[in-house]
Amino acid sequence: MTATTATMDITNPVLRGMYPDPSWMWDEPGERVALVNSSFELVPGLPIHVSDDIANWELAGNAVDEAMAQRLLIPFVLDSGGLYAPTLRMIRGKYVIACTVARIDLDAAAAAGVDPESIEGARASQGNFIIEADALEGPWRGPYWIEGAEGIDPDIFEDLDGSVYWTQTRPAVRPRWEGQTEVWTQRIDPETWRLCASHDADGDYGKTVLWTGYGVEAVWAEGPHLYRIGDWVYLMTAEGGTSFDHSEMTMRTWAPDGLGPAIDSLQGQAHEDGTEPRAPRANERSVVGRYARLFHPCKKNPFLTHRHLGLEERVQCVGHADLLHHPRLGWWGACLGSRETPTAAHGALSFLGRETFVAPIDWQHDPAQWSLESNGPAQGESDDPGWPVLAGGAGRLAQTLRIDAADGTLLDMCIGPCESQAVVDARVPFAVGDGEGAAVRADGTVYRRMPEDKCVVLCPPRGTVRIRQDGRHTLSVATDGTSVQWALGEGTERREGMVPIPEGEPGSVMLVFDKGMVRVVVAQSAEQAWTAPAVEVIDVAPLSTEWSGGFVGCLVGCDA
Incomplete structure (x- = not known):
């Protein structure tokens, strides 16, 4: 940004390497944006x-330190398990993260002597928990296991009447097709972090199903979020x-008195009319009926996809x-995307995992209600926010965005492959807290996220x-x-080899x-490495997500 132009360029992805499932908020006390990502089995976690x-x-800190990781049973999660899809919000004046720790081997935890209360807390909550703090930098308190939670990817939402809702996605109780999921919500007490019962004419109930998919055979709802506008x-x-068919859907309800009263009103009217949606279970309700x-x-769904x-x-x-x-730059969206690497023999593969991208958002209404007769321009309500759309008219993510630094107005964008090059200096072992993104693994090696798929490793x-x-797909190179x-x-399987280092060759070993x-x-330098003759060439397709399965990206570490 310069004083003469007052513009600013934003380059995607804004967080490069394995930074998936972004959730962000405006941190009013700090006058800054705060963003958290999934970290799976990495410790420290939730950067x-x-x-x-x-x-x-810049990295402000990690919500999950070594002690918190032990309480969350991170040492006992399987590959691509661990911390999934956090939501970061301010609730009742506290910083709060709602999250799921997935794929815990509870039998291994019990065999290792983990206290039964922690194991039962993880089991009763299906790994869903809250942590909270008075400052973003911590210390973070918890975990508070959410007994009765079901599914993954929780959201935490405080409405205008002070009610707080826990919302997440689960497999449909009565699926009409394979992979159907449903988004449910329930009030939660932000002091005790216990789910609260509601009451209607039929008695007490817990969860209310809000959504079962945008269309026929819609599958795998993930990362639900509620917003009041x-x-x-x-x-x-x-x-x-979270693969090639990934997309983002929006829907809304008019709820001037709060989400709870809106649910009650629809259920009451449907009960009178005999159109009450069928509840998945006797102690649950649904507001998704025929x-x-x-x-x-939004009839234009999905509003974001590639x-x-x-x-x-x-x-x-x-x-x-x-x-x-x-407050200055307006509305924005953060999302994940995966940069696919073209290979000579295997097509396009993903090595970096899912990364964080951003896009400016406009709120729009249709300019007219089309019909056979001319009715003039649409008469929209002045207090109707409309629907979110990607600003700029491209309908997709951009490689670079040029905005007005004063108010965030989009001035220009460049659509491109989001390519770059990087150098990772692994000549000495990394240390936890040493620069950006270091995270220790259970095997004792400290890794950094690989930031580019064109990379020189020293x-x-x-x-x-x-x-x-992951634990079964790793390249080790010893010198x-x-x-x-x-x-x-x-x-x-395992492939291996050994080659001599050419005698008298100036320089040091590098991996391109x-x-x-x-x-x-x-x-002799990273720049020279790009054109230096190879003493060995290794096809590392097994390090891709497509070959290994799971959700993570490549990490680079060193044992000297």
């Missing part, structure tokens, strides 16, 4: 980045699964979004560099000054990660 301009981010409550949720429905979708762009598009799997109003004179996808030994885990291959070279 929180802050920015006052959306373009430049004026007299309306909006529900936004991803659908299609004739009675609380939330109505699935229509074809497989040639570099940025895939776009979805899992969260909305934010910046190796130690003697030691081992690891590029890790001893005279030779390079490597081994690549491919699930149950490019197009799904790792070239082992000897070079």
Whole structure:
């Protein structure tokens, strides 16, 4: 940004490497944006980045330290398990994160001597919990296991009447097709973090189903969020699964007195009319029926996706979004996307995992109600916010955005492949807290997220560099000054090799990660490494998400 132009450029992805499932909020006390990401089995976990301009981010801290990870049973999660899809909000003056710890091996935890109360808390909550803090930087308190929670990807929402709602997605109790899910909500006490019962003419009940999918055979609702905008409550949720069919849907209900009264009103009217939606269970309710429905979708759904762009598009799997109003820069959306790497032999593969992208948001109404007769312009209500759309008219994420630094007005955008190059200096072991994004694994190695799929990794004179996808898919490259030994885990299989380091060759061993291959070279600089002759070439397709399965991206670590 310069004083003469008063413009600012934002480059996507704003957080590069494995930073999936973004959730953000305007931190009024700090006058900044705060954003949290999933971290799976990495410790420290739930990294929180802050920015006052959306373009430049710094790590403020991690909500889950080593002690919290122990209480969350992180040492006992399986590959691609751990901390899923956090939601960050301010609730009753406290910073609150709602999250799920998934794929816990509770039997292993019990065998290791974990106290039965912690194991039962995780079991009774299906791994769903709250942590809270008085400052973003911590310390964070908890976890508070949410007994009776069901599913993944929780949202926490405080409405205008002070009611607080826990909302998340679960497999449909009575599915009409494979993969159908439903979004449910229930009031929660923000002092005790216990779910609260509601009451109607038929008695006490707990969960209320809000949504069962945008259309026939809609699958895998994820990352639901509730927002109040004026007299309306909006529900936004991803659908299609966090892969190539990923998308983001919006729907809303008019609720000037609160979400709870709106639910009660619809249920009461439907009860009188005999159109009451069928509840999934006796102690639950539903507001999704054939004739009675609380939330109505935007007819332009999905409002965010790349699935229509074809497989040639570099940025895939776009979805899992969260909305934010910046007091100076206006409305923005953060979402995940996956940069696919073109390879010579295997098509496009994902090595980096899912990353954080941003886009400016406009709120719009249709200019007219089309019919056979001319009725003039649409007479919209002045207090109707309309629907969110991506600003700029491109209908997709941009590589770069140029905005007015004063008010966030979008001035220009560039659509591109979001490509760059990076250097990872792994000549000495990383340390937790040492720079951006370091996170220790249970095997004792400290890793950093691989930020680009065109990357030079500097190796130690003697030691081992690891590029890790998960416990069964890892490339290890060991140097001893005279030779390079490597081994690549491919699930149950293993490839390995050894090559001598050319005598008299000036420079040091480096790994060039490019197009799904790792070239082992000897070079005097990272810049020279790109053109240096390879002493070994390794096909590392098994390090991709498509080959390994799961949800994570590659990490780089060193054992010297």
